[in-house]
Amino acid sequence: MPPADPAAGSATPLTGPAPGGAFHRFMDEAARSGTLVVQPRMGFADPARMRAGLLATRGAAATTVGTLTLDSFTRVGDYAAASRAVAHGYPLNGYPLVSMPVATTTGLLDRVSGEDFPVQVRHGSAQPGRIVEALIDAGLDATEGGPVSYCLPYGRTPLATSVQAWREACRTLAALRASGVEPHLESFGGCMLGQLCPPSLLIALSVLEGMFFRQHGLRSVSLSYAQQTSAEQDEEAVHALRALAADHLPDTSWHVVVYAYMGVYPETRSGALSLVSDAARLAVRTGAARLIVKTAAEAARIPSIDENVTALETATSAAHSVRRTPPPPSTGIEQEARALVEAVLGLHTDLGQALIRAFARGYLDVPFCLHPDNAGRTRSVITEQGRLEWSRTGSLPLGPTTTVHRSRRLTSSGLMGALHHVKNRYDAPAASLARAS
DSSP, rough: OOOOOGGGGOOOSSSSSSOOOOOOOOOOOOHHHHHHHEEEOOSSSSSHHHHHHHHHHHSSSSOOOOEEEOOOHHTOOOOHHHHHHHHHTTTOOSSSSSOHHHHHHHHTTTTBBBBOOOOOEEEOOOOHHHHHHHHHHOOOEEEEEOTTTTTTTOOOOOHHHHHHHHHHHHHHHHHHGGGGGOOOOEOOOOGGTSSOOOHHHHHHHHHHHHHHHHHOOOOOOEEEEESSHHHHHHHHHHHHHHHHHHHHOOEEEEEEEOOOOOOSSSSSSSHHHHHHHHHHHHHHHOOOOOOOOEEEEEETOOOHHHHHHHHHHHHHHHHOOOOOOOOOOOOSHHHHHHHHHHHTTTOSSSHHHHHHHHHTTTOOOOOOOTTTTTTOOOOEOOOOOOOOEEEETOOOOOTTTBBBTTOOOOHHHHHHHHTTHHHHHHHHHHHEEEEEE
16 A cells, blocks of 8 residues: 555554454555545446456546446345346346356456455445345355445335344344454445535434444444535534544544545536545545445446546545645534434334334435435535534434524525525536636
8 A cells, every 4th residue: 555644544453463354454455554435336237247346446546446336126126027138138237246246246256356455335225135145145244234334325115124134144244254254344324315414413323323223233333424515614513523433432443435526416527527636635634444436427427447547646636735624613513413322222222112212203304305214304504614414403412512503594496506506606616618718
C-alpha cells in the first residue's frame, strides 16, 4: 500500500495477532497506515465480465477492494427466477451468487481475490442466510447489510423476520472464526433510503447494527455513513460516529466506511466526479478507512467497468489533496445520536428485540420510509445553510436541545426540490458553462 498519514487510521485493531480473513486483514492494515481504500458497487451476471471487472478494480491506480454485487432476484430470495435467467442467458442487474455453481464462482475468483485484494459480497437482502452460505462456500469472508438497513428500505419483510434471519446469518459468519478466519460484516445503517435522513439517526442505526453483529459473534465490523447535503455537517457526523463506535464497540475491530452520495445523482460528468471527489475528501478529513464510490454514469444506467475505474482513480486523486482534520465545532449531532442509542439499549438486553421495540414505539423512525414497521411520524428539511435537519421528530427521544424546524412544512414540490438539491448544486457549474458558450 502507498504511504499515508499514519495519524489517519480509523479502526480499533484486535488485540494480539490478527487472525485470518482476507478482508479483515486488509482493512486492518489500511486503517493502521491511514490509507484510504476505495471500492466500487460493481456486479455483473456474466462470470467472465464479473472477473474482468474485479481484475480492473485490482489494477486501478488506487488501493482497492473488490465487490460482488448481487442481482435483484437473489436479493428478494427468488433463487428460481435467478436460476432461470442464468440457464437462458437473460440479463440480470448483478451476480446471481446463490444460483451459480460454486465452481463457477471460485473460478472467476481464482488468482483474482486474495490477501492483497479481498472481495466483499453486497446484496440488499432482509433474509441473507442462503447468500451467506454461498459466499462462504466460494471462499469469501466479507459482506454487508443489517437487520434494519436491509429490511426497511427494500420491501415489506417484517422487521422481526429480518432480525431473526440476520441473527442466524451473523452466527453462520461468526462460525468461521473456529477455522481461523476472521469474517467481516459492514452495517448499511448509515445509508437509510440514501438521502433525507438526518445524520444523528444514520449514526445511531449504524452503531446499533454494529452492536447487533457483535452480540451475535462478529469481531470485525464496519460502520457506514452516506454523504448528505452539507460537507460541514457530514464531517461532524462522521466524527460523532467514530466517537460512539469507540464507546460501544471497545473490544471489536471496526472502521468507518463513507458512501458517495446515495440519492438523485448529478447528470453531468463533471458534477458526478466532483461529488465523488468531495466524498473522498470527507473520508480522509474524518479518518474513515474506506469509501464506496459512484460513477459519472449513475444518473442514467448501470456503469461500465471503465467508468468504475475512473471513479476509483478520481476518488484516490482527490484523497491525496487533503489530510485528516480535527472535529468541527459541535452542533449537537453526537448528543442526538447518543440519545437515540441509549434509548434503544434501554428497551431490551437483546439488541434484536430492542430494535423491534424501538420501531414499534417510534424511538427509531426513518423519514419518508413506507415500511409497515416504520412509524412514519418524522420528517426532515434542508435548511437555507444546506444542512439536513428535523422538521418533525415524532416520538424520537432526542431531548429539548434538538432544533426542530416545525414551520418548514414540506410540500410535494418542496420534496422534489430536496431530492434534487445535491444534483442541482453539482450540475450547476456545467449548466452555467453551457449557457455561457
